[in-house]
Amino acid sequence: MRRGSIVQLILFAIIASAAGLTLALVPGWLPEPASKEAGRIDFVFWFVTAICIFIFAIVAAVLAYSVLRFRRKPDDDTDGPPIHGHTGLEILWTAIPTILVTAIGIVSAVVLAKDDDVGKDPLRVNVIAQQFVWTFSYPQFGNKKSAVLRLPNHRSVLLTMTSKDVIHSFWVPEFRQKQDLVPGIHPTLHITPTRIGSYPVICTELCGLGHALMRSRSIVMTPSAFRRWASQKGPGGA
Amino acid sequence: MTSIAAEHHEVHAAHEGPPRPPHGWRRLVWPGFLRAAWMTPLFFGIGCAIVVSTRWWGGWHPIWKGEIIVLVGALTAAPIGFLAGIGAFDYWVRYAIGAPTIPEDHSGHGAYSWKDYFRVNTDHKVIGIQYLTTTIFFFLAGGLLALLVRAELAKPGMQFFDNQTYNGLFSVHASLMIFLFVIPAFAGLANFVVPLMLGAPDMAFPRLNALSYWLLPIAGIMMLSSFLAPGGAFAAGWTGYATLSVHQPMGTIFFNMGVQWAGASSIMTALNFLVTIITMRAPGMTFWRMPLLVWANFTTSLLVVIATPFIAGSQFMVLFDKVMHTGFFEPNLGGYTLGYQHIFWFYSHPAVYIMMLPGFGIASEVISVFARKPIFGYRLMALSLMAILVLGFSVWAHHMFVSGMAPWLRVPMMITTLLIAVPTGIKVFSWLATIWEGKISFATPMLWAVGFVSMFVIGGLSGIYLGAVPIDIHVSDTYFVVAHIHYVLFGGSLFTIFAGIYYWFPKMTGRMYDERLGKLHFWLTFIGFNATFFPMHLIGVQGMPRRVSDYDPMFAGWNMFISIASFFLGASVIVFLYNMVVSMRRGPIAEANPWRALTIEWQVSSPPPIFNFDEVPQVVGNPYEYGVPGARHAVLNGDREAVPEKVPVS
Numbered sequence: 053m054r055r056g057s058i059v060q061l062i063l064f065a066i067i068a069s070a071a072g073l074t075l076a077l078v079p080g081w082l083p084e085p086a087s088k089e090a091g092r093i094d095f096v097f098w099f100v101t102a103i104c105i106f107i108f109a110i111v112a113a114v115l116a117y118s119v120l121r122f123r124r125k126p127d128d129d130t131d132g133p134p135i136h137g138h139t140g141l142e143i144l145w146t147a148i149p150t151i152l153v154t155a156i157g158i159v160s161a162v163v164l165a166k167d168d169d170v171g172k173d174p175l176r177v178n179v180i181a182q183q184f185v186w187t188f189s190y191p192q193f194g195n196k197k198s199a200v201l202r203l204p205n206h207r208s209v210l211l212t213m214t215s216k217d218v219i220h221s222f223w224v225p226e227f228r229q230k231q232d233l234v235p236g237i238h239p240t241l242h243i244t245p246t247r248i249g250s251y252p253v254i255c256t257e258l259c260g261l262g263h264a265l266m267r268s269r270s271i272v273m274t275p276s277a278f279r280r281w282a283s284q285k286g287p288g289g290a
Numbered sequence: 291m292t293s294i295a296a297e298h299h300e301v302h303a304a305h306e307g308p309p310r311p312p313h314g315w316r317r318l319v320w321p322g323f324l325r326a327a328w329m330t331p332l333f334f335g336i337g338c339a340i341v342v343s344t345r346w347w348g349g350w351h352p353i354w355k356g357e358i359i360v361l362v363g364a365l366t367a368a369p370i371g372f373l374a375g376i377g378a379f380d381y382w383v384r385y386a387i388g389a390p391t392i393p394e395d396h397s398g399h400g401a402y403s404w405k406d407y408f409r410v411n412t413d414h415k416v417i418g419i420q421y422l423t424t425t426i427f428f429f430l431a432g433g434l435l436a437l438l439v440r441a442e443l444a445k446p447g448m449q450f451f452d453n454q455t456y457n458g459l460f461s462v463h464a465s466l467m468i469f470l471f472v473i474p475a476f477a478g479l480a481n482f483v484v485p486l487m488l489g490a491p492d493m494a495f496p497r498l499n500a501l502s503y504w505l506l507p508i509a510g511i512m513m514l515s516s517f518l519a520p521g522g523a524f525a526a527g528w529t530g531y532a533t534l535s536v537h538q539p540m541g542t543i544f545f546n547m548g549v550q551w552a553g554a555s556s557i558m559t560a561l562n563f564l565v566t567i568i569t570m571r572a573p574g575m576t577f578w579r580m581p582l583l584v585w586a587n588f589t590t591s592l593l594v595v596i597a598t599p600f601i602a603g604s605q606f607m608v609l610f611d612k613v614m615h616t617g618f619f620e621p622n623l624g625g626y627t628l629g630y631q632h633i634f635w636f637y638s639h640p641a642v643y644i645m646m647l648p649g650f651g652i653a654s655e656v657i658s659v660f661a662r663k664p665i666f667g668y669r670l671m672a673l674s675l676m677a678i679l680v681l682g683f684s685v686w687a688h689h690m691f692v693s694g695m696a697p698w699l700r701v702p703m704m705i706t707t708l709l710i711a712v713p714t715g716i717k718v719f720s721w722l723a724t725i726w727e728g729k730i731s732f733a734t735p736m737l738w739a740v741g742f743v744s745m746f747v748i749g750g751l752s753g754i755y756l757g758a759v760p761i762d763i764h765v766s767d768t769y770f771v772v773a774h775i776h777y778v779l780f781g782g783s784l785f786t787i788f789a790g791i792y793y794w795f796p797k798m799t800g801r802m803y804d805e806r807l808g809k810l811h812f813w814l815t816f817i818g819f820n821a822t823f824f825p826m827h828l829i830g831v832q833g834m835p836r837r838v839s840d841y842d843p844m845f846a847g848w849n850m851f852i853s854i855a856s857f858f859l860g861a862s863v864i865v866f867l868y869n870m871v872v873s874m875r876r877g878p879i880a881e882a883n884p885w886r887a888l889t890i891e892w893q894v895s896s897p898p899p900i901f902n903f904d905e906v907p908q909v910v911g912n913p914y915e916y917g918v919p920g921a922r923h924a925v926l927n928g929d930r931e932a933v934p935e936k937v938p939v940s
Contacts, residue, residue, distance in 0.1 A: 081831045093760040100758055104751040111747050114722045119740065124662070124729040129886075131917035132663035132728040142667050145719040146712060153708035153754070160758040161701050167760065168697070213694070218534040219627065221692065221767060225833035228764040230692045234628055235533055236621025239694030252842070256767035256835040258527050260534060261453040264838035 061117050068112035072105035086226035086251060086272065088244040089167040093228040096156075096163050103152050167229075170242050174208040177201065179241075181233045182216035184262030186253060193282040201253055201270040203245050204278035211241040221257035224270050232257055245272040321377025322409060333371025337363035356520070357540050357613060365547040369508045377410045378501045399492075400900040410504065412496035414485050415898065417503050419798060421478025422791070424503075425471050428510045430863070432466035435459050437860050444853035446843045456839040458523030458541065462513055465528045465545060468645070469552040470510040472783045476648035477502075477559045479790045480587045482798060484563060486891035486898060487581050489572025489907040489924060494565040502558040509552035516544035527837060529638070532619035532630040536611045546609040553602045556644075560594035563587050572890070572924065574909030579923075581889050581913040582671055586651025589675045593640045593647070593682065601637035604630060628695055635686035643682045645779060647675055649786030650717055653739045656789050657721050659887045660736035661728030664914040666720045674713035681710050691762045700759050707757040714750055718743060733885075734808030738789035741816055745781025749774060752827065767837075770830030776823040788812075788866070795873070796880030800897045803877060807869040811862060818859030822852055888923040889913050 085091055122132075179201075180187040190196045201224075203209055213222065215233035222241065223230040226249075231241035255266035273281065311320040318324055341362050345353045373379060384391045399413040400406070407420055439459050442450050451459065481499065485492055493499045516523040521539020524530070535542050567588050571580070580588075608630070610616040617623025619630045658665045665671060687695060687703040721743050730736065752774040755761045765771065788811075795803050825848050830836075834845045841849065883892040890907055891898070907924045915921030 079828055081828060083833055093764055096758055096760045097755070097764075100755055100761060104754065108747065108751060111718065111722065112744075114726070115740070115744060118722070118725045118728070118730070119732075122661070122725060122728050122730050124731045128729060130662075130729065132661060134664055134915065134917035135666065135723075135727070136664050137667040137670070138723075141723065142670055142716070142720075146716060149712050149715040150709070153711050156754065156758055157701075157705050157708050160704060160760050163760045164700065218537065219531055223767075223835070225764070228760075230763050230766060232693045234694045236625075236627050237694055252833070254833070254835055258457070258531070258534065258837040260525075261457075263457075264453070264840040 057117075057121075060121075061113050064113035064116045065109045068109040068116075069105055072108050076101050076105065082228075083225045084247070085228065086224075086245060086247040086249060087228065088246055089242070090226065090228040091246075092163045092167055096160055099159055100156055103156065107149075107152075168242055170210050171208045174210040174242070175204065177203075177209060177211050178214060179211050179222055179233065180214045180216065181220035181222070181255070181259075181266075183218065183260050184255070184266035186222075186255075186266070186268040190282060196282060200268055202278060202281055203243070203270060203272050204275040205245050205248055205272050207244070207275065209243045209245070211243065213239050213241065218259050219257050220255050220259045220266065223254045223256045224251050225254070226251040227270070230256060248272050248274065321375070321380055323376065325377070326372050326375025329371040329375035330368050331371070333374070334363045334368040336371075337367030340367075357543065360519070360540060361543050361547070361609075361613060365512060365543065369505075369512075369551060372508065373501070373504055376504065378504050380410075381497055410500045412492070412500050413900065414481050414493045414496065414499060415798075417499050418478050418480075418482025420503050421474055421481055421506070424506055424510070425475040425478060428466045428470035429475070431510075431514060432463050432471060433860060433863065435463035435466070437856060439463060440853040440856040442839055443841070443849050445850065446841055446846050448840060451839070453839055454522045454525055454539075457525035457527075457837070458517065460837060461525055461527050461530075461545070462516065462523050465513050465524075465548070466510065467779070468528060468641070469549065470506065470513065472645045472779060472787070473556060473641075474506055474552075475787050476587075476590070476645070476783075477556070479652070479787070479794065480563065480583070480648060481559070483794060483891055484584055484587055485566060485570070486797075486894065486902055487584055487889055488567065488570055488575060489890050489903065489909065490566060490570035491901050491903065493562050494570055495562050498558050499562055502555045502562070505551045505555035505558075509548045509550075509555065512544050512548040512551065516541040516548075519544060529634065530605070530608060531634075532608055532611065533627055535608050536619065542612065543609055546605040546612075549605045550602055553598045556594050557598050560591035560598075563591040564595065567591075572907045572909050574924075576909075578669065578672075579909055579912055580672075581651075582654035582665060582668070582675075583648070583651035585672045585675055586647045586649075586654075589679045590644050590647045593644050593679055596683070597637045597640040597644070599637075600633050601641070604633040604637070607633070628690070628693060631690050631693055632686070632695070635689045636683075639686040639689065640682045642778070643678055645783045647678065649742065649783050650675065652786045652790040652793070653721060653742055655887075655889065656735045656739040656793050657724050657743075658914045658916065659885050660733060660739070661725040661730050662916045663724055663728040664912070664916055664918070666723035666726075667716070668912070668914065670716055671720055674716045677713040678710060681706055681713070685710065688757060688762070691759050692766050704757055704759050708754065711750065711754060711757075718747060718750070732809075733792075734803070734805060734812060735789045735793035735885075737809060737812040738785050738792065741812060742782060742785035742789060745777055745785060745819070749777030749781055752777060765830055767835055768830035769826040769834045769836055772836050773823050773826035773830060776819075776826070780819060780823065788815075791870075793885070794891075795870075796884050797891060797896050797898070799874050799877070800880055800895075801873055801875075801877035802880045802884065803873040804869050807865055811865040811869060814862035814865060815859065818855055818862050821855035822859050825852055888915060888921075890924045890926075893924060893926050 082094055082097065085094055176191050178189045178191060180189065186199065188198045188201045211222070213231055213233040215235045217235065220233045221230060222233060227243050229241055229243050231239055249272055251270045253268040253270050255263060259266060311317050311322060318328070338359055341358050342353055345355065381391055401411065401416045407416060411417060442456055519539065519541040522541055524538060524541040524545035526535035526538055526542065530545060567584060607618040611618050611620060617625045619625045619627050621627060654665055654671060684706040685703055687699050688707040691700055755765065756771065756774060792803060792808055829845050829848050834841055880896045882895050885892065894902060904927055907926045909924045910922050913923045915923065
């Protein structure tokens with residue numbers, strides 16, 4: 053290859069990376085994180101994004117260069133050079149993706165293990181879903197019931213899922229954590245809130261007519277405010 | 291080459307196509323739509339009679355139960371009556387009862403008028419075109435349903451539909467696109483092309499081939515007509531998760547049974563391809579000389595044969611839970627709800643490859659021909675198809691990372707999922723290396739093929755996000771997933787289907803399509819597609835769940851944009867239809883080999899002679915030897931010069 057071609061290719065790759073970076077950084081993809089797990093999941097998200105921009109830049113550069121440079125001249129009926137393969141290249145583009153996806157796999161597995169580590173003495177909350185309402189109960193506080201999920205800040209929380217009818221799914225985008233609620237089994241989900249505020253609880257598994265409206269809120273409070281609320285008698289409303 | 295074709299037509303001019311139906315009352319027993327018109331209700335009646343008499347005899351009340359009548363009478367017996375009526379079983383029934391079979395005079399071969407496309411025809415070329423036109427019809431139906439979905443979503447709040455109807459719209463949209471468009475459209479293209487590419491006169495089992503086609507309209511009409519069922523169309527998504535699907539109105543059983551008919555069609559076709567590819571290759575056509583499209587259909591057929599029985603089983607289990615209370619998935623009857631998802635995805639993940647591998651094959655054909663270069667790394671291309679086939683069976687639970695399945699399954703399934711990026715990457719890089727230093731001409735098929743590579747890369751990269759468990763926990767069941775599957779199935783499968791249709795249009799119809807309209811179609815679709823589906827990545831990550839008729843007003847702007855773009859995208863299909871219909875009738879006559887390709891289907895006339903070849907071709911080399919002086923893939927008709935003529939492209 054001539055030096056000019058290499059310069060052009062690199063130029064295309066830089067343009068493609070710049071486009072990818074702009075697309076990744078400008079629109080504000082992830083909602084403001086509000087849990088410890090969210091921070092780790094966001095790290096995986098940006099790690100994967102970096103690798104994707106790298107791959108995208110290579111593919112886009114080669115594609116753009118080929119499309120522009122290797123066009124057939126109108127009166128040229130000859131064929132291209134009969135290149136059947138190149139063992140070195142083929143090993144290279146088998147090995148590099150293998151290494152990259154292995155790296156993604158390891159990072160993901162470590163993050164998953166950390167996110168699932170509940171620690172000692174978590175706050176336990178039972179999440180009960182039925183078409184089309186959420187109910188939350190606190191077994192450590194006399195099974196106090198609530199229509200909104202109130203959580204103390206900076207406390208490890210273990211949610212235990214129960215569905216009374218069909219499959220639902222519990223999701224708080226700001227916590228990044230999601231778990232289906234399946235009739236007959238009781239999966240768990242671990243969250244450690246880190247930011248005081250009010251966040252939507254969304255049902256993300258199609259559960260029938262009212263699926264789109266099956267929503268509640270999760271309110272993260274200071275530990276003292278949570279203790280005051282939790283020790284009040286009677287069901288806590290909104 | 292045209293002289294060969296003319297000669298051939300003279301040889302076969304002796305018989306004037308299939309025997310014409312008799313006049314008078316005997317026409318009523320002649321295989322065709324007239325006989326189907328009375329046999330379908332007859333079988334429906336027999337089905338009803340079985341239900342009613344059994345219930346009466348067993349003392350079950352009510353004796354007349356709508357759901358069971360519909361299931362047995364309308365969805366099971368009536369289709370069999372229809373198939374018997376049009377004559378799909380005639381030969382086998384005669385054979386089975388010992389009556390003299392009508393000798394195989396090949397009268398079922400070839401189409402002599404448009405009416406022959408509405409008969410049971412055993413010619414693989416006729417069946418291929420029957421497949422394609424039928425699937426394009428359901429593609430239009432599915433597309434219109436998608437536009438209705440987008441109309442509802444243009445603004446937050448409810449505009450046009452109630453929730454049950456809305457859920458029905460996207461469920462039927464997905465089912466039609468998957469079961470009645472992408473899978474059978476590839477089967478249709480392959481039906482036309484694979485026997486020609488192999489140098490075979492037809493598929494191995496022509497009558498089975500005809501039957502597989504006629505099962506399709508049944509499945510499609512069943513899914514569409516679920517809108518007429520009491521309670522509306524099936525509304526649990528195309529995934530039909532138990533227990534929601536078990537507790538839905540009657541429409542669900544239309545889906546359960548529709549999948550059976552489409553699945554049976556798929557399995558029969560796949561068996562047919564396997565036997566054809568294994569046993570009917572022309573002399574000299576070793577496996578390592580097969581075009582990659584044939585390789586792709588070989589691996590796809592293996593996937594279909596192994597996996598499709600699982601979705602058939604899963605839908606039968608839901609059906610039995612619903613009508614017989616078998617309780618497979620009902621925890622209060624001792625069932626296991628997640629069991630459905632494991633069985634369903636054990637088919638439906640491989641189904642993603644069933645919907646993509648044939649597209650890989652088409653892309654390989656088109657890219658090599660229009661870059662005028664051999665496909666780069668041919669053997670590795672074929673082996674990576676096999677790698678995807680094997681790995682594809684070990685990743686199904688990546689659809690279930692948040693489902694509550696055994697937590698230990700997540701990491702192994704993530705590793706296998708991510709590893710699929712390796713053979714897929716090999717294919718993408720090999721296509722890039724194929725066009726490198728090529729002499730590329732951007733005729734319409736090549737535009738679609740290169741468009742496919744670029745869009746499929748985006749779909750593949752977003753797949754890495756979904757494969758990594760922590761990210762998947764956040765984005766699963768959001769619009770990010772909707773964006774991903776459309777980049778794979780629209781930017782992937784549909785783009786390659788269009789590439790294939792344009793590429794083989796001259797071979798199928800004997801006429802050229804309009805190049806300018808083809809390019810216009812591509813660019814309109816390319817722009818509309820990206821404007822519609824790319825923003826879905828963003829709103830999904832930001833927090834918009836999928837399968838909702840109403841959403842947070844913060845997403846209103848993007849949804850309005852997406853809806854407008856989707857209508858633009860929908861309009862682009864009109865250009866395609868106009869081009870196809872007009873070119874089929876008035877396009878310039880196509881040469882035998884307008885693309886100067888080496889594969890065998892281009893060495894016969896356009897359209898090919900009724901029995902494909904006057905004498906069996908002899909395969910002498912690899913299929914993609916562009917640029918190798920004097921190279922040939924196959925020798926036809928004695929020692930005829932098989933090196934393609936120099937004909938200008940596009």
